[in-house]
Amino acid sequence: MSEELRIRDGRSLSLAQALEERLAEWSERTGIAVEIWARPGQDAPPKIAKAVLAVLEEALANIERHSRARVVSVAVTIGRGGLRMTVSDNGVGFLGVAQGRGVTAMQSRFAELGGSLSVSGVPGEGTTVTGVVPRRR
Numbered sequence: 001m002s003e004e005l006r007i008r009d010g011r012s013l014s015l016a017q018a019l020e021e022r023l024a025e026w027s028e029r030t031g032i033a034v035e036i037w038a039r040p041g042q043d044a045p046p047k048i049a050k051a052v053l054a055v056l057e058e059a060l061a062n063i064e065r066h067s068r069a070r071v072v073s074v075a076v077t078i079g080r081g082g083l084r085m086t087v088s089d090n091g092v093g094f095l096g097v098a099q100g101r102g103v104t105a106m107q108s109r110f111a112e113l114g115g116s117l118s119v120s121g122v123p124g125e126g127t128t129v130t131g132v133v134p135r136r137r
Contacts, residue, residue, distance in 0.1 A: 032072055
């Protein structure tokens with residue numbers, strides 16, 4: 001499988017292709033618009049790619065359940081320092097500390113890779129999930 005990610009129907013896709021496909025399917029199903037601000041220009045190792053897609057799925061599920069958003073913006077980049085992922089929505093946001101099984105699961109996925117993930121909200125303006133996985137030396 002090398003630097004590609006295998007998905008459900010058996011096709012091998014890069015992380016950028018898998019992100020685009022999943023975001024398009026989700027947007028069509030939910031009616032929530034998706035803006036892709038940045039795609040990774042290079043592929044991530046399969047373990048990291050799978051974690052990114054799992055976190056994306058959880059973030060989108062939370063948006064669908066709780067946010068009442070009309071637009072979701074996604075950026076995933078890979079550079080010298082590692083991978084950075086941002087998922088933002090223009091929904092209801094929240095005040096305080098993000099909690100719950102979904103937040104814990106997303107944080108655990110990135111922590112297993114030596115990374116970190118935060119969730120912040122602004123009441124009436126939306127929520128942003130930001131995760132970073134540093135490049136291994």
